Amino acid sequence: MKIEISRGKVHNEFAQKVEEISGQNLFACYQCGNCTAGCPVSFAMDLGPHQVIRYSLLGLEEEVLECNTFWMCASCLQCTSRCPKGLDIARIMEAIRLVILRKKERLDRLEVADLSEDFLERVPQIALISGFRKFTS
Amino acid sequence: MGKVGVVLCPCELEGGSSFDPEVLVEGLKGRKDVLPLIHHQPVCSESGVEAIRAFMEGNGLDRGVMACSKPELFGPTFKKALRQWGLNPSLSEVLGIRPIAEGKRTDDLQEALHVIEEGIGEIQRRKPAKGPKTPFIKRAMVIGGGITGITASIDLGNGGYEVLLVDRLPSIGGRMLQLSETFPTLDCAQCTLTPKTVETGQNPHIRLITYAEVESVSGGAGDFAVRIRRKAAYVDWEKCTGCGLCQEKCPSKVPSEFERGIGPGKAIYTLSPQAVPNKPVINPEVCRYFTEGKCRVCEKVCPTDAIDYAQEDTFIEERVGAIIVATGFDLYRKEEIGEYGYGDVPDVIDGLAFERLNSASGPTAGEIRRPSDGRVPKEVVFIQCVASRDPERYMPYCSRACCMYTAKHARLYKHKVHDGRAYIFYMDIRSMGKGYEEFIQQGMEEGILYLKGRVSRLFRDNDHVVVWGVDTLTGKKVEIAADMVVLATAMIPSRGAKELAEKLHIGTDEYGFLTEAQWKLYPVESGVEGIYLAGCAQGPKDIADTVAQGNAAASKVQVLFAQHRNSSLLRSDS
Amino acid sequence: MEFLYFPGCTLYTKAQNLDEAGRACAKALGFELKELSNWTCCGATFPLAKDNIMALAPPARILARAKEEGSALTTLCSVCFNVIKRTNELIKGDEEKREKINTFIEMDYQGDVQVIHYLEILKREVGFDTIKGALKRDLQEMRVAPFYGCMLLRPSEEMEFDDKEAPTIFEEFLGAINCEPVDFPYKIECCGAFQSVGAPEVATECAYAILNSAIRNGAEAVTTTCPLCQFNIDNMQREIRQKYNGFPGIPIIYFTQLLGLALGLPVEKLEFHRNDVDPRPLLEKRGLL
Numbered sequence A: 001m002k003i004e005i006s007r008g009k010v011h012n013e014f015a016q017k018v019e020e021i022s023g024q025n026l027f028a029c030y031q032c033g034n035c036t037a038g039c040p041v042s043f044a045m046d047l048g049p050h051q052v053i054r055y056s057l058l059g060l061e062e063e064v065l066e067c068n069t070f071w072m073c074a075s076c077l078q079c080t081s082r083c084p085k086g087l088d089i090a091r092i093m094e095a096i097r098l099v100i101l102r103k104k105e106r107l108d109r110l111e112v113a114d115l116s117e118d119f120l121e122r123v124p125q126i127a128l129i130s131g132f133r134k135f136t137s
Numbered sequence B: 001m002g003k004v005g006v007v008l009c010p011c012e013l014e015g016g017s018s019f020d021p022e023v024l025v026e027g028l029k030g031r032k033d034v035l036p037l038i039h040h041q042p043v044c045s046e047s048g049v050e051a052i053r054a055f056m057e058g059n060g061l062d063r064g065v066m067a068c069s070k071p072e073l074f075g076p077t078f079k080k081a082l083r084q085w086g087l088n089p090s091l092s093e094v095l096g097i098r099p100i101a102e103g104k105r106t107d108d109l110q111e112a113l114h115v116i117e118e119g120i121g122e123i124q125r126r127k128p129a130k131g132p133k134t135p136f137i138k139r140a141m142v143i144g145g146g147i148t149g150i151t152a153s154i155d156l157g158n159g160g161y162e163v164l165l166v167d168r169l170p171s172i173g174g175r176m177l178q179l180s181e182t183f184p185t186l187d188c189a190q191c192t193l194t195p196k197t198v199e200t201g202q203n204p205h206i207r208l209i210t211y212a213e214v215e216s217v218s219g220g221a222g223d224f225a226v227r228i229r230r231k232a233a234y235v236d237w238e239k240c241t242g243c244g245l246c247q248e249k250c251p252s253k254v255p256s257e258f259e260r261g262i263g264p265g266k267a268i269y270t271l272s273p274q275a276v277p278n279k280p281v282i283n284p285e286v287c288r289y290f291t292e293g294k295c296r297v298c299e300k301v302c303p304t305d306a307i308d309y310a311q312e313d314t315f316i317e318e319r320v321g322a323i324i325v326a327t328g329f330d331l332y333r334k335e336e337i338g339e340y341g342y343g344d345v346p347d348v349i350d351g352l353a354f355e356r357l358n359s360a361s362g363p364t365a366g367e368i369r370r371p372s373d374g375r376v377p378k379e380v381v382f383i384q385c386v387a388s389r390d391p392e393r394y395m396p397y398c399s400r401a402c403c404m405y406t407a408k409h410a411r412l413y414k415h416k417v418h419d420g421r422a423y424i425f426y427m428d429i430r431s432m433g434k435g436y437e438e439f440i441q442q443g444m445e446e447g448i449l450y451l452k453g454r455v456s457r458l459f460r461d462n463d464h465v466v467v468w469g470v471d472t473l474t475g476k477k478v479e480i481a482a483d484m485v486v487l488a489t490a491m492i493p494s495r496g497a498k499e500l501a502e503k504l505h506i507g508t509d510e511y512g513f514l515t516e517a518q519w520k521l522y523p524v525e526s527g528v529e530g531i532y533l534a535g536c537a538q539g540p541k542d543i544a545d546t547v548a549q550g551n552a553a554a555s556k557v558q559v560l561f562a563q564h565r566n567s568s569l570l571r572s573d574s
Numbered sequence C: 001m002e003f004l005y006f007p008g009c010t011l012y013t014k015a016q017n018l019d020e021a022g023r024a025c026a027k028a029l030g031f032e033l034k035e036l037s038n039w040t041c042c043g044a045t046f047p048l049a050k051d052n053i054m055a056l057a058p059p060a061r062i063l064a065r066a067k068e069e070g071s072a073l074t075t076l077c078s079v080c081f082n083v084i085k086r087t088n089e090l091i092k093g094d095e096e097k098r099e100k101i102n103t104f105i106e107m108d109y110q111g112d113v114q115v116i117h118y119l120e121i122l123k124r125e126v127g128f129d130t131i132k133g134a135l136k137r138d139l140q141e142m143r144v145a146p147f148y149g150c151m152l153l154r155p156s157e158e159m160e161f162d163d164k165e166a167p168t169i170f171e172e173f174l175g176a177i178n179c180e181p182v183d184f185p186y187k188i189e190c191c192g193a194f195q196s197v198g199a200p201e202v203a204t205e206c207a208y209a210i211l212n213s214a215i216r217n218g219a220e221a222v223t224t225t226c227p228l229c230q231f232n233i234d235n236m237q238r239e240i241r242q243k244y245n246g247f248p249g250i251p252i253i254y255f256t257q258l259l260g261l262a263l264g265l266p267v268e269k270l271e272f273h274r275n276d277v278d279p280r281p282l283l284e285k286r287g288l289l
């Protein structure tokens, strides 16, 4: 329940990497929570998108990378379309996914083996292709 | 041709760079008719003023130009100083030039020199204006009869000056006429306002010109010629006694703008039973006689034969020495907010509608009943900062009064519906006035549930309004099936403010609020001498601040009038 | 009227019902869909990382090839439409990225192909009134809920498709073919998209919320433009039924199938057997088969 923050921690390398990949300024977020309020999958998230932004800005890399928020994000752009500060939250979620997926040790979220044969039979290309693009490096 | 003294104010010109204003002086050298001075003390300091005087007098200069990057700040002091030494005010000018930036020094310098040269040329060509031909008219026009305009008019009237108070609605009072009770004291708005409107109506120096708008303005301080269009009321106000019979009998019921669409109004109406003046007007857009050609009920019932369907707009031409603009505000239309259903979701109302709901004179006689089915709402969600503080989609600024009035609404609701729950979604609570923070805390203790976060979407589900918000303190998305939702929408300038400002040659900001000469030190001055601004026309604020500005503007006018001995009190009967 | 047509991979396989009906309706309405002679998958997601130029190559190549064969490119699938249109906007507006992409795909494309969705063709080029005049079957005000999903609408500044909060083009379309459009709040929400592979239980919840809302508002069927939405709210009803006892189920019908039906096309052409929740009982009940 306690964090220590300092010059070195706040907006650290991790936060900057997220900013660089997403092209968004984390400092611009004023934590209104509108993104979380309208997110259709927030019910399944450990942290709301607004919290992920906050944690990232504070430099809490571990906590961010451990939560499932960005894996749950469906890139629906509802948050992006309503952010009063014009942040593209969907891009921030993508950036965090990529921070993990671009690590040396391949940390793919999804493997074909995870999917049952029955499911593979049913599922259309479009779902597979987009899923694998989001969840694998 | 006179010799021009050019005063350069270096500190403001440097723009943070190491610019040496001597270069500007270099550029002006070689002109016999010009003498430059780099002025190293702030103009507003006593020693600064003294130095300029020594320079002007010592060199026999009779025309003065000042170049600085904040003309609105230093200009008035400079012009005033020159006037005090007997220089004809028309022979001084203050030029605004941009700071000289490090990177673009040569460009900026050229541009600055160009502006100064032009200014010198202009001032040399000028003939000294003779003293005002006509006496300075000590009589004012106040545009907008809200609490601001009323306050200013009463001050001026009590000071002995004649005032024309122009409002485009049939009666004065402005938005405050719609309010039920007011923060931070929760006293009845009408009980506070009515004595003021009545006083305004009775003040012998104040002439009410309501249901009227300013058509054109020309001239300057001391003698503005104004033309006012008085809209046809279709009622002869000279004959009308305000008995109210016509309104009672008029068969045409329409949603009323004054009631914010949640209550009916008549085609012939006054704004309130205590309206000042208490004379009705007919809205031809909804009147059955005007739209369908038959009815004339009001004409039949009127005991004084005051109804006149043939009335036309009339024009009033007047001369005044000063003008105060107090045209107030509108609310951002909820019909323009897509994520809250474009105004189509029943039982989603704005703050002013809630005031009407809570008003004894409103459509429910002060009972909190929701518009769709008249039920008493038990789950009520209030949303703050709607279309405010939203640079991406709506207005970037804070509307200043809505934190307070939302707390007020929630408290008033709780006082009337004891078993109801009031939720307030907020981003921050801004309660800077005297007694305001205490007011908020009291509300919390009375059981208002504050939820810190925005509401992303509202929609109808059966007979509920589903609210998708967030409580950022727990981090959770929040869903509430509400019975009614009240939106604290942004204050925006009243419709037509920009056009009016253009007629007056005064400035507006990008949203249409009137711009003051300088926010910190000249808050009620416009850029034009003799024209002042006050109240929400200048920017969102609450009644206390609005009244302070009304007082300030009136006192500025009195100062202006006091400076002119050669003058006339010109009365309309003269 | 001729439009280049990009079917996309799913329309060749699982979504033949969307594709076949779309082609047949075009013919019936007198506009030509000329399939791009050489196309690849668009990638199925618009890359959201600013530095991911590579993922822009496939849609850019599709656009560049389209430029060689015509001037307006249409799709049926909303995802393809989203990916291709956003790529086109990016190429149009961002010179630096444009050059990078062109170097990458070794083609020279400036963003000047018009990307238009099939629904937009119906509204703007054919006209809903023309469609009204061409109806051969009466759909008898069947109550259909139009599901827009995300991809047609957002980001609205780039898609410029319809009002992002309260779109109406789909309702207008349904009105034109004599269906009664059912307004329901979830019409602009997300079906779960690719989460059907990543987190199927999440996608199931999304789909359930959407269908529940449509049913509560009186819909007999839901219509979509997108094979991904279709999968999530049609095929995944299996998962919904497993989780929510008593979920009644509701047929999901592609808009082109409804249009084909209204235009009187032979029912076999519309491939209703490919829809997972069989719409035929509903259509039969209304005497439409």
Ligand SMILES: Cc1cc2nc3c(=O)[nH]c(=O)nc-3n(C[C@H](O)[C@H](O)[C@H](O)COP(=O)(O)OP(=O)(O)OC[C@H]3O[C@@H](n4cnc5c(N)ncnc54)[C@H](O)[C@@H]3O)c2cc1C
Binding pocket: B143, B144, B145, B146, B147, B148, B149, B166, B167, B168, B169, B172, B173, B174, B175, B176, B179, B181, B182, B183, B184, B212, B213, B214, B326, B327, B328, B329, B330, B331, B351, B352, B355, B401, B405, B408, B494, B495, B496, B497, B500, B534, B535, B536, B537, B541, B542, B543, B544, B546
């Ligand atoms: C819902 C709500 C609740 C509020 N509650 C409180 C409260 O409890 N306490 C508090 O301190 N403040 C409250 N306020 C703020 C308060 O209403 C304003 O501070 C105050 O009304 C501003 O007065 P005004 O005279 O500047 O403007 P207005 O009241 O808007 O008056 C402007 C007048 O100018 C007229 N006018 C406009 N344009 C023209 C024109 N072109 N020509 C002629 N006439 C024109 C209008 O008809 C109107 O009569 C509340 C505001 C809202 C929205």
Ligand code: SF4
Binding pocket: A028, A029, A030, A031, A032, A033, A034, A035, A036, A049, A050, A053, A082, A083, A084, A085, A086, A087, A089
């Ligand atoms: S909506 Fe925008 S400003 Fe608000 S919390 Fe989310 S990212 Fe921050």
Ligand code: SF4
Binding pocket: A035, A038, A039, A040, A041, A042, A049, A072, A073, A074, A075, A076, A077, A078, A079, A080, A089, A090, A093
């Ligand atoms: S883009 Fe992701 S985070 Fe944003 S609303 Fe959609 S699912 Fe939620």
Ligand code: SF4
Binding pocket: B249, B250, B251, B252, B267, B268, B282, B286, B287, B288, B289, B290, B294, B295, B296, B297, B298, B299
């Ligand atoms: S004439 Fe018009 S204003 Fe008069 S009573 Fe009839 S409807 Fe009302």
Ligand code: SF4
Binding pocket: B235, B239, B240, B241, B242, B243, B244, B245, B246, B247, B280, B301, B302, B303, B304, B305, B306, B307
């Ligand atoms: S009935 Fe006649 S006198 Fe009475 S308020 Fe109406 S217009 Fe005036």
Ligand code: SF4
Binding pocket: B384, B385, B386, B388, B389, B397, B398, B399, B400, B401, B402, B403, B404, B428, B429, B430, B488
């Ligand atoms: S006054 Fe309060 S509610 Fe109004 S805009 Fe400012 S912060 Fe928001």
Ligand code: SF4
Binding pocket: A125, A126, A129, C007, C008, C009, C010, C011, C040, C041, C042, C043, C044, C045, C077, C079, C080, C227
């Ligand atoms: S979105 Fe589709 S179906 Fe469409 S082309 Fe791309 S992956 Fe294939």
